[in-house]
Amino acid sequence: MQDAPYLLEACAQGFTNEEDQVQLALLSAAMKLFFKRPPECQQLLGVTLAAASAESSQDVHDRALLYYRSAFVTVGMLVYVFALWY
Numbered sequence: 001m002q003d004a005p006y007l008l009e010a011c012a013q014g015f016t017n018e019e020d021q022v023q024l025a026l027l028s029a030a031m032k033l034f035f036k037r038p039p040e041c042q043q044l045l046g047v048t049l050a051a052a053s054a055e056s057s058q059d060v061h062d063r064a065l066l067y068y069r070s071a072f073v074t075v076g077m078l079v080y081v082f083a084l085w086y
Helices: 004-013 020-036 038-053 058-070 075-085
Strands: none
Touching: 004 020, 004 038, 020 038, 020 058, 020 075, 038 058
């Protein structure tokens, strides 16, 4: 879908107002889309990770930190691991 990064940006603006499951889904969608279209999704992923890491929900917070820390692993390995999880 061509407009996916732009549609997710709109959803990311209200990230803190969403329920935990929706936040986790948005975080996963931003990460997946970043693997497919990095230049367009870099800002989206940054905003989403920042909002998620500031969340009071331990699940959302921990997932954001996992994704952030995983960014220091080689991208090929991260894509492989992420594909196994989802």
